[in-house]
Amino acid sequence: MSTLNTLTIKEAHTKLCEKEISAVELTQSCLDRIQKTNDQLNSFLTVTAEEALAQAEDADKNIAENKVGPLTGIPLAIKDAILVAGSKNTCGSKILENYVAAYDATVIRKLKEAGAVIIGKTNLDEFAMGSSTENSAFGVVKNPWDLERVPGGSSGGSAAAVCADQCLGALGSDTGGSIRQPASLCGIVGLKCTYGRVSRYGLAALASSFDQIGPFGKTVTDAAWIFSAIAGHDEKDSTSFIEATPDLTNLIPQIKGKKIGIPEECFIKGLNPKVKKLVGEAVDTLEKLGAKIDEVSLPNLSYSLPAYYIIMPAEASSNLARYDGIRYGRAAEVETKTLIENYLKNKAEGFGDEPKRRIMLGTYTLSSGYYDAYYTKAQKVRTKIIEDFKKAFAEFDLLITPTVPDVAFKIGEKADDPLAMYLNDILTVSANVAGVPALSLPCGFVDDLPVGLQMIGNYYQEETILETALAYELATDWNSKKPKF
Ligand code: GLN
Numbered sequence: 001m002s003t004l005n006t007l008t009i010k011e012a013h014t015k016l017c018e019k020e021i022s023a024v025e026l027t028q029s030c031l032d033r034i035q036k037t038n039d040q041l042n043s044f045l046t047v048t049a050e051e052a053l054a055q056a057e058d059a060d061k062n063i064a065e066n067k068v069g070p071l072t073g074i075p076l077a078i079k080d081a082i083l084v085a086g087s088k089n090t091c092g093s094k095i096l097e098n099y100v101a102a103y104d105a106t107v108i109r110k111l112k113e114a115g116a117v118i119i120g121k122t123n124l125d126e127f128a129m130g131s132s133t134e135n136s137a138f139g140v141v142k143n144p145w146d147l148e149r150v151p152g153g154s155s156g157g158s159a160a161a162v163c164a165d166q167c168l169g170a171l172g173s174d175t176g177g178s179i180r181q182p183a184s185l186c187g188i189v190g191l192k193c194t195y196g197r198v199s200r201y202g203l204a205a206l207a208s209s210f211d212q213i214g215p216f217g218k219t220v221t222d223a224a225w226i227f228s229a230i231a232g233h234d235e236k237d238s239t240s241f242i243e244a245t246p247d248l249t250n251l252i253p254q255i256k257g258k259k260i261g262i263p264e265e266c267f268i269k270g271l272n273p274k275v276k277k278l279v280g281e282a283v284d285t286l287e288k289l290g291a292k293i294d295e296v297s298l299p300n301l302s303y304s305l306p307a308y309y310i311i312m313p314a315e316a317s318s319n320l321a322r323y324d325g326i327r328y329g330r331a332a333e334v335e336t337k338t339l340i341e342n343y344l345k346n347k348a349e350g351f352g353d354e355p356k357r358r359i360m361l362g363t364y365t366l367s368s369g370y371y372d373a374y375y376t377k378a379q380k381v382r383t384k385i386i387e388d389f390k391k392a393f394a395e396f397d398l399l400i401t402p403t404v405p406d407v408a409f410k411i412g413e414k415a416d417d418p419l420a421m422y423l424n425d426i427l428t429v430s431a432n433v434a435g436v437p438a439l440s441l442p443c444g445f446v447d448d449l450p451v452g453l454q455m456i457g458n459y460y461q462e463e464t465i466l467e468t469a470l471a472y473e474l475a476t477d478w479n480s481k482k483p484k485f
Pocket of ligand 1: 129131178425
């Protein structure tokens with residue numbers, strides 16, 4: 001069987017340019033891999049083989065005329081919360097199980113214009129709420145490093161698919177860590193861009209002031225290539241940033257002279273000492289490569305998680321109100337007498353436990369009498385956290401933390417304990433609360449399970465993050481290790 005699916009995007013691009021391989025062969029190789037492994041992993045919810053092969057044929061025609069961009073003919077997977085016209089878009093929820101997208105999200109339009117091949121839609125926690133992909137209405141995704149463990153979430157399907165070579169790269173969305181946390185647990189690269197860097201048009205809204213779409217790659221370069229294709233202003237998303245996005249397809253590794261801060265507040269109780277040790281070693285490597293390392297304090301950082309888990313459910317409860325089974329979403333198969341009864345039945349049947357929990361929490365904190373005590377207060381805390389980051393970035397180019405306090409946990413281990421699950425996000429949510437960009441890349445293994453290093457940058461400094469990450473990646477070889485799966 002062909003092993004083209006194991007290539008990185010950059011490697012595949014070189015081979016496509018040299019006409020050593022065709023986009024159809026590359027796509028077929030990924031489709032074969034999916035067919036062979038998806039029963040075990042459950043990473044794809046929809047595989048659009050026919051459309052993908054047709055897109056690959058088009059790519060081959062362009063390649064024959066030497067019209068080749070970085071993503072021409074490259075098979076990518078898309079989180080099932082990002083609309084691809086004509087494909088199902090379930091958001092991992094029963095309430096949208098039959099919904100077929102009527103249009104392409106802006107990021108999909110851009111990927112198609114770049115010649116990429118969209119191979120299918122990946123599994124996720126229902127409405128992107130979760131850190132393990134156990135909350136999907138369509139079954140849990142398995143971590144390719146250990147099938148008894150979670151791949152992280154909520155973009156667990158995309159991360160597992162890239163990790164298991166079912167595709168060359170993928171898109172996820174990150175509201176509180178849903179790209180970086182699964183990237184960490186699956187040993188790949190994941191980038192959450194600055195809030196406003198990538199259009200959210202066509203992304204099912206979870207918490208609109210946090211949500212960002214971003215790439216997964218097997219390498220930093222691959223993530224940079226996908227980032228360069230999807231970023232940029234979009235008049236359909238009023239929060240998207242107007243300034244031009246740098247083209248990072250010719251990323252040059254750079255570290256020398258960079259000032260890197262280590263936030264003392266991130267080395268928390270509950271951090272696995274072996275993870276801490278690996279992150280310490282990564283910091284040493286960065287120092288050897290010429291970075292200037294110093295401690296930094298972000299005094300309000302410990303309030304990120306509580307602030308996030310107030311604001312996020314508030315926004316989610318409002319966003320999810322539209323799924324009433326009449327205007328949007330599946331209707332329950334029961335007779336109802338009143339409109340309210342109808343809404344209640346549709347929502348009770350259509351939503352799983354986690355969306356229900358967050359709708360209740362969010363509705364409560366937004367209700368009169370509690371709004372100021374919870375929502376307004378959390379927003380004030382958010383401002384404090386933003387100030388902390390601004391202060392830190394007046395002095396430092398980057399901040400380094402572990403991405404997650406521990407390695408991938410066992411399926412079921414935290415499923416009945418929402419607080420333990422929420423704690424998994426403790427190191428990722430602050431970048432969303434502040435809106436700054438952050439990346440996770442592999443920095444070693446604990447008991448044969450990957451560990452991620454988080455690099456947080458100043459607003460719109462994806463380039464600084466990626467060029468530093470590239471220098472680190474080139475100096476280490478963590479991403480050359482693959483799961484036996
Ligand atoms: N795990 C976080 C949550 O459940 C983040 C989710 C996300 O980024 N979509 O809220």
